[in-house]
Amino acid sequence: MAISVRASLVIAVVGAACAAPRATAVATPPATVAGAPPRAATTPPLAAPAAATSSPVEVRFLARADRASPWRPIDDPARLAALRAAIDNEPARFALALYAVAWELAPPPAPAPGAPILFIGVEEGGNHAEVGLTMIEGDAPLALPQLPYLRLADDRDTLRGTLLHETGHAVHALLARARADAEPLADGAIAPIPHSTAAVTDRRTALAEGLAISLEAIAAHCGRDPDVRRFYDHASPRHGPTGDKAGEYFFAARDLMTYAQTFARYQAVRDGAFGFEPALRGDYLRVQLDPARDLRTLRDPGSLVASEGFVASVLFQLIAADGCGDDLAALAPRYRALWQALATAETSAGPLDATPLLDVVAARGAPAIAAFLDLSHGATVDADAAAQWAALYDAALTVDVATRKRLMAESEPRRARWLAEAIADPAVLARRLGPVVRVEVAAVRVRLVAFGDAQPLRFDVNAGGAAMLELVPGWDRAAVATILAERRRASFASYADLISRLRAHRVKVTALAPG
Numbered sequence: 150m151a152i153s154v155r156a157s158l159v160i161a162v163v164g165a166a167c168a169a170p171r172a173t174a175v176a177t178p179p180a181t182v183a184g185a186p187p188r189a190a191t192t193p194p195l196a197a198p199a200a201a202t203s204s205p206v207e208v209r210f211l212a213r214a215d216r217a218s219p220w221r222p223i224d225d226p227a228r229l230a231a232l233r234a235a236i237d238n239e240p241a242r243f244a245l246a247l248y249a250v251a252w253e254l255a256p257p258p259a260p261a262p263g264a265p266i267l268f269i270g271v272e273e274g275g276n277h278a279e280v281g282l283t284m285i286e287g288d289a290p291l292a293l294p295q296l297p298y299l300r301l302a303d304d305r306d307t308l309r310g311t312l313l314h315e316t317g318h319a320v321h322a323l324l325a326r327a328r329a330d331a332e333p334l335a336d337g338a339i340a341p342i343p344h345s346t347a348a349v350t351d352r353r354t355a356l357a358e359g360l361a362i363s364l365e366a367i368a369a370h371c372g373r374d375p376d377v378r379r380f381y382d383h384a385s386p387r388h389g390p391t392g393d394k395a396g397e398y399f400f401a402a403r404d405l406m407t408y409a410q411t412f413a414r415y416q417a418v419r420d421g422a423f424g425f426e427p428a429l430r431g432d433y434l435r436v437q438l439d440p441a442r443d444l445r446t447l448r449d450p451g452s453l454v455a456s457e458g459f460v461a462s463v464l465f466q467l468i469a470a471d472g473c474g475d476d477l478a479a480l481a482p483r484y485r486a487l488w489q490a491l492a493t494a495e496t497s498a499g500p501l502d503a504t505p506l507l508d509v510v511a512a513r514g515a516p517a518i519a520a521f522l523d524l525s526h527g528a529t530v531d532a533d534a535a536a537q538w539a540a541l542y543d544a545a546l547t548v549d550v551a552t553r554k555r556l557m558a559e560s561e562p563r564r565a566r567w568l569a570e571a572i573a574d575p576a577v578l579a580r581r582l583g584p585v586v587r588v589e590v591a592a593v594r595v596r597l598v599a600f601g602d603a604q605p606l607r608f609d610v611n612a613g614g615a616a617m618l619e620l621v622p623g624w625d626r627a628a629v630a631t632i633l634a635e636r637r638r639a640s641f642a643s644y645a646d647l648i649s650r651l652r653a654h655r656v657k658v659t660a661l662a663p664g
């Protein structure tokens with residue numbers, strides 16, 4: 150059973166989007182997504198909205214005196230009018246249309262209202278989605294434990310792109326609602342600093358974040374808003390001192406300066422960059438945060454499905470394959486089948502249950518399988534995929550045209566075979582995917598100011614690539630090459646299997662502990 154709504158690290162970084170939704174421990178039946186969904190059985194104990202809206206989702210704005218105080222509805226007409234005007238933008242309309250589809254497929258149980266509603270708590274620094282809202286309605290407390298809601302800052306950018314990303318988390322929370330007998334996940338959050346488009350984290354964080362990131366990528370790809378186009382098309386480069394970070398001088402570092410990874414969330418996700426290993430070595434933050442890739446080196450299967458950026462690419466390309474419509478909201482109907490597949494993957498047993506992304510891909514059929522195989526370059530289905538890719542890269546690099554042409558020709562029947570095999574049996578997509586094997590390296594501690602105290606290095610040893618493994622004391626490039634070769638022969642089956650096989654190769658294991 151795959152259940153994804155869970156307690157997770159909530160990350161507050163000023164100016165960044167975002168943090169995965171925090172789930173409270175709640176008991177509820179699984180979301181029913183096949184056939185007619187159940188509706189809330191009681192009349193929602195909520196006052197009528199202050200004004201009718203053409204949006205498919207009623208948006209209610211909340212405020213609180215401070216973080217220890219309860220949320221209350223904002224009822225000042227001028228403030229409400231300003232907030233409604235602020236969300237009258239293309240990405241926000243897209244977000245609400247997607248949320249309405251998710252609500253229809255998996256409405257939250259009573260006491261949540263029967264019609265789609267999205268609460269937005271407005272507060273400084275807000276860039277979060279959470280599950281479980283407690284508020285004061287009139288004079289009475291109201292608890293809505295199953296309801297996702299957003300906490301957003303009242304500024305122009307947050308109420309556009311960040312709102313879209315966080316609504317993606319709210320969508321995921323609706324679709325992946327936890328079961329009553331939910332157990333803490335053995336493969337829960339692994340990375341000590343988990344949230345980054347470029348990072349390898351864990352399979353479930355990668356799915357939740359990849360989903361939210363993919364919406365930003367679609368908005369960047371298909372959005373018609375002039376400001377959006379100007380930014381992503383890089384249409385008007387600004388040279389010379391500009392007095393802000395919008396100047397070209399800062400461009401290469403701007404995603405880090407805002408921490409929002411806005412440009413990588415489009416460019417690198419669109420182009421499938423995260424199917425490849427990081428180009429950087431030796432520094433945890435650079436490995437996890439910088440989108441620079443080594444295009445010769447494919448990611449191993451465990452790394453692909455734990456990569457937020459890779460998951461985002463898969464989901465982005467499933468939607469983008471049919472081109473852009475007249476505006477973003479027109480794309481919302483395309484998401485119905487994707488949301489259905491996601492809800493099923495997250496709440497039902499499936500053939501690829503350990504990796505819900507693969508169940509989503511399988512459910513979407515041949516086009517999705519083809520997209521996944523291209524973006525992963527066959528790494529999850531074929532033991533020779535990485536070597537064949539590297540040979541093709543080398544032939545291209547050295548202008549060895551004859552070899553390059555031969556390798557390209559040889560790749561086509563191989564790719565056709567992957568596709569045919571995976572369509573016939575989607576479990577093939579996980580053929581080379583091992584279990585999650587957590588390790589902790591207490592001697593190496595990592596810290597980013599915004600994430601609090603330093604934490605020990607942790608990763609899934611079936612997911613960490615060379616750049617990650619080289620951070621372990623005693624693992625030089627030769628040792629890491631041995632480990633990766635051993636892993637490509639067969640994924641590590643357990644921590645004991647890891648230790649046994651590394652000792653057989655005389656690789657030091659003294660820095661490791663089970664994670």
Ligand SMILES: [Zn+2]
Pocket residue numbers: 166167168169314318358361
């Ligand atoms: Zn997020």
